[in-house]
Amino acid sequence: MEKEPLVEHPADPPAPGPPRPRRRISKLLVGAGLAILVLLATVDSKLPFRPHLCRGRHGKDSPFGRFPRSGDPFHFIPCTDRTIPPALEDPNPLRSWARLFDPDPAHWNWGNASAADHEGGHGHLRSPFSGRGIYLCGYLDVPLDYTNKSDERIARLAVTKFQVSGLAPHRRHRRGRHGDDNKAGKKSERTLVIEPGGPGGSGTSMAWRASEGITKRLSDGQYDVLGWDPRGVNTSLPAISCFPFDADRDHWALRSGQYRETSPSPRAQLEFVDAMSDSVFNACYKQHGDIPRFMTTAIVARDLEEIRKALAEDELTGYLVSYGTGIGQTYANMFPNSVGRMILDGTEYVRDHRLVGGFGWTALDNGTNAWHDGFLGECVNAGPQHCALAKQLSSEPVTLKSLENRMHTLVSSLIERPLPGYTEFSGPSLITYSALVGALYGSMYNAESWPALAQMLFELEAGNTTMAAAMLERVAWGYDPTLPSPPNKRPSSEELGTLVICADSYDAKEPEGGMDWWENLWKNMTERSWIAGNSRFSNVFPCRHFTKYWPEPAEVYRGDLNHTLKHPVLLIAETYDPATPLRNGRRLLKEMGANARLIAHHGYGHSSRDKSNCTDSIAKRFILEGVVPDEQETACYANEKPYLYGVKKGDASATGRKTQSAMEIWDEHLAELALLSPALLPKRM
Numbered sequence: 001m002e003k004e005p006l007v008e009h010p011a012d013p014p015a016p017g018p019p020r021p022r023r024r025i026s027k028l029l030v031g032a033g034l035a036i037l038v039l040l041a042t043v044d045s046k047l048p049f050r051p052h053l054c055r056g057r058h059g060k061d062s063p064f065g066r067f068p069r070s071g072d073p074f075h076f077i078p079c080t081d082r083t084i085p086p087a088l089e090d091p092n093p094l095r096s097w098a099r100l101f102d103p104d105p106a107h108w109n110w111g112n113a114s115a116a117d118h119e120g121g122h123g124h125l126r127s128p129f130s131g132r133g134i135y136l137c138g139y140l141d142v143p144l145d146y147t148n149k150s151d152e153r154i155a156r157l158a159v160t161k162f163q164v165s166g167l168a169p170h171r172r173h174r175r176g177r178h179g180d181d182n183k184a185g186k187k188s189e190r191t192l193v194i195e196p197g198g199p200g201g202s203g204t205s206m207a208w209r210a211s212e213g214i215t216k217r218l219s220d221g222q223y224d225v226l227g228w229d230p231r232g233v234n235t236s237l238p239a240i241s242c243f244p245f246d247a248d249r250d251h252w253a254l255r256s257g258q259y260r261e262t263s264p265s266p267r268a269q270l271e272f273v274d275a276m277s278d279s280v281f282n283a284c285y286k287q288h289g290d291i292p293r294f295m296t297t298a299i300v301a302r303d304l305e306e307i308r309k310a311l312a313e314d315e316l317t318g319y320l321v322s323y324g325t326g327i328g329q330t331y332a333n334m335f336p337n338s339v340g341r342m343i344l345d346g347t348e349y350v351r352d353h354r355l356v357g358g359f360g361w362t363a364l365d366n367g368t369n370a371w372h373d374g375f376l377g378e379c380v381n382a383g384p385q386h387c388a389l390a391k392q393l394s395s396e397p398v399t400l401k402s403l404e405n406r407m408h409t410l411v412s413s414l415i416e417r418p419l420p421g422y423t424e425f426s427g428p429s430l431i432t433y434s435a436l437v438g439a440l441y442g443s444m445y446n447a448e449s450w451p452a453l454a455q456m457l458f459e460l461e462a463g464n465t466t467m468a469a470a471m472l473e474r475v476a477w478g479y480d481p482t483l484p485s486p487p488n489k490r491p492s493s494e495e496l497g498t499l500v501i502c503a504d505s506y507d508a509k510e511p512e513g514g515m516d517w518w519e520n521l522w523k524n525m526t527e528r529s530w531i532a533g534n535s536r537f538s539n540v541f542p543c544r545h546f547t548k549y550w551p552e553p554a555e556v557y558r559g560d561l562n563h564t565l566k567h568p569v570l571l572i573a574e575t576y577d578p579a580t581p582l583r584n585g586r587r588l589l590k591e592m593g594a595n596a597r598l599i600a601h602h603g604y605g606h607s608s609r610d611k612s613n614c615t616d617s618i619a620k621r622f623i624l625e626g627v628v629p630d631e632q633e634t635a636c637y638a639n640e641k642p643y644l645y646g647v648k649k650g651d652a653s654a655t656g657r658k659t660q661s662a663m664e665i666w667d668e669h670l671a672e673l674a675l676l677s678p679a680l681l682p683k684r685m
């Protein structure tokens with residue numbers, strides 16, 4: 001009975017509304033030319049719009065009482081599709097917020113019933129909501145400028161919490177002892193605070209997408225999970241976009257995103273992009289004034305400390321991913337006495353981001369290894385039944401070497417001339433080198449996407465561009481022409497990521513040579529990594545204009561990373577991570593010394609998504625008991641191989657657990673990528 005979903009699960013498709021066939025993910029993916037590490041995505045599908053909801057029922061009690069509860073610093077109310085924090089200009093935000101409370105629990109977003117609950121209660125009087133976690137939405141106001149008490153402006157941070165114990169029925173509604181226990185409706189002893197990265201990744205989106213999985217994986221479902229949108233991002237306020245509409249950004253992206261290999265004159269291309277970066281920052285300045293001064297990672301770390309205090313927990317428990325590990329390292333060293341059980345997964349070395357272009361060029365180590373050993377090598381190992389590219393085309397068997405040559409020929413042919421394609425929703429289309437290589441790089445983040453990518457490349461090689469066009473168009477645009485326009489929708493907070501990266505390195509002196517130096521860096525980066533170089537370069541190149549508009553951010557962290565912490569942190573770094581190479585995790589470990597332990601996770605993709613029982617058991621023990629391994633570094637291996645996830649050993653006929661189509665796999669991949677790296681996504685063409 002409890003299994004029957006009475007309400008829409010957040011992972012379910014959107015409720016009735018205008019059909020949005022295609023491009024909803026795109027904006028997230030289309031990078032601001034920044035890039036790095038974020039995670040998941042289409043909140044579209046998580047916060048289904050329900051225009052049919054009755055309004056005006058506020059003030060009523062629900063069977064679970066009234067929300068927000070007095071004294072709750074987050075002002076939590078059960079999430080519906082309307083629970084977006086009130087505007088900064090709102091003179092009475094709390095009243096407006098309380099009006100969003102909908103007393104009908106069938107409209108709330110509940111989690112799945114836990115397995116424990118299925119076994120446990122048989123009470124026939126149980127409510128359909130007992131044993132289910134609940135998604136709570138709230139916000140926290142913090143100072144915009146922590147360094148200036150006389151500046152009264154605030155930032156309003158959106159938070160989404162998955163409370164594992166659900167809600168307790170209000171006294172008046174209780175019927176006997178069935179259906180509630182003494183834990184129901186209470187926060188857990190610790191809360192797993194999560195952050196997907198970016199910069200620019202949305203923690204509330206990650207909470208929607210991943211909370212239930214994260215609490216199971218790291219705490220056997222015992223701890224609540226809380227995600228927040230960092231200042232400037234998504235539903236937090238102020239949100240930073242420097243284009244009035246996504247279409248305006250798209251208008252320039254095609255030209256700005258051209259890769260070096262296809263630029264007839266790399267210098268001319270750079271001059272164009274450089275002028276555009278200046279123009280974008282100028283627009284940011286016109287629209288947001290001094291606000292980009294307050295978007296640094298150090299200030300975000302202060303926000304995180306405010307979140308910890310609002311949770312009323314003595315120490316921070318967290319699962320911070322990708323650029324989120326940069327927030328975590330900064331936080332730990334600014335607030336060493338607040339550090340609890342923090343996992344930093346997909347570890348960068350935040351010190352690198354103080355250098356000119358450091359966010360870009362320190363990330364390049366292993367992207368091409370992932371392509372070579374992983375995408376191609378594991379394809380050959382898995383064989384034609386699991387990887388289309390392993391199909392034998394001639395009398396010669398497919399070897400890694402021959403496959404590598406074929407793919408090199410295919411990809412580089414697009415430098416000379418793109419291939420025409422067609423999709424029903426965009427009409428004419430081109431398979432360009434820049435768009436394809438951008439997609440290949442994104443695919444290295446997530447090996448689940450590889451069978452779909454291999455299928456696409458196989459068909460493309462045979463001259464069929466149908467799937468390539470469909471996949472590349474998925475990330476092409478932020479603008480969605482199927483939505484009414486104007487106002488279409490809120491423009492995405494895409495410029496935020498660049499502003500954070502540039503603010504964090506604002507005092508790094510541009511080397512002698514000016515544009516010549518940058519031109520050389522671009523060459524160097526693309527030669528070191530054909531798969532990641534262009535994307536990473538575009539994240540940092542705009543920074544040369546930052547201080548023209550914002551000479552001095554309000555605060556950056558420039559201290560060491562070896563402070564003595566209240567509790568050691570657990571670092572996880574991956575051997576084939578295309579964004580945060582293991583080398584950087586080890587450099588961080590060296591500086592942190594006894595204050596950290598590292599899991600060297602042998603697997604594919606960005607962060608430890610390539611499941612390993614070894615990694616998971618260390619991580620869970622750390623979160624639940626605070627125990628760290630004795631050794632500084634522990635090696636863990638992924639359970640399975642790409643292309644063979646879910647395929648049982650020795651069962652040659654099994655096709656694996658994936659029954660999804662290539663496009664379904666691809667869409668799921670893009671949703672994941674949008675979280676990890678909204679800015680990573682290729683600007684296409």
Ligand SMILES: *[C@@H]1O[C@H](CO)[C@@H](O)[C@H](O)[C@H]1NC(C)=O
Nearest residue numbers: 145147148149150151152153
């Ligand atoms: C502090 O804030 C006040 C009020 O906004 C402003 O006038 C002043 O210039 C600020 N000081 C600094 C150092 O930013």
Ligand SMILES: *[C@@H]1O[C@H](CO)[C@@H](O)[C@H](O)[C@H]1NC(C)=O
Nearest residue numbers: 005009011111112211212213
């Ligand atoms: C919740 O249940 C739905 C439908 O049964 C399932 O698809 C989904 O994977 C479950 N989510 C989690 C986190 O277990």
Ligand SMILES: *[C@@H]1O[C@H](CO)[C@@H](O)[C@H](O)[C@H]1NC(C)=O
Nearest residue numbers: 365366369370575576581583
């Ligand atoms: C990752 O890159 C480093 C530096 O180039 C290299 O030493 C290491 O072998 C690479 N890792 C893998 C798994 O190829």
Ligand SMILES: *[C@@H]1O[C@H](CO)[C@@H](O)[C@H](O)[C@H]1NC(C)=O
Nearest residue numbers: 456459463464465466467468
């Ligand atoms: C091209 O590929 C698409 C799907 O990827 C397929 O539906 C179509 O039949 C193929 N066209 C030809 C001519 O093989």
Ligand SMILES: *[C@@H]1O[C@H](CO)[C@@H](O)[C@H](O)[C@H]1NC(C)=O
Nearest residue numbers: 521523524525526527528529
């Ligand atoms: C790029 O620069 C790095 C650091 O200066 C250097 O080690 C490397 O050899 C250069 N690579 C290329 C391809 O020029």
Ligand SMILES: *[C@@H]1O[C@H](CO)[C@@H](O)[C@H](O)[C@H]1NC(C)=O
Nearest residue numbers: 560561562563564591592593
């Ligand atoms: C941290 O490292 C610096 C050198 O980089 C050293 O001077 C300092 O003593 C170290 N601090 C601690 C607490 O170990």
Ligand SMILES: *[C@@H]1O[C@H](CO)[C@@H](O)[C@H](O)[C@H]1NC(C)=O
Nearest residue numbers: 611612613614637638639640
């Ligand atoms: C990982 O753990 C699961 C669940 O305990 C088990 O079924 C599986 O065999 C383990 N896999 C490996 C590679 O140890």
Ligand SMILES: *[C@H]1O[C@H](CO)[C@@H](O)[C@H](O)[C@H]1NC(C)=O
Nearest residue numbers: 028041042043044202205234
């Ligand atoms: C930001 O929040 C909105 C809800 O207003 C959601 O639809 C959108 O997908 C979110 N963006 C990201 C990047 O998650």
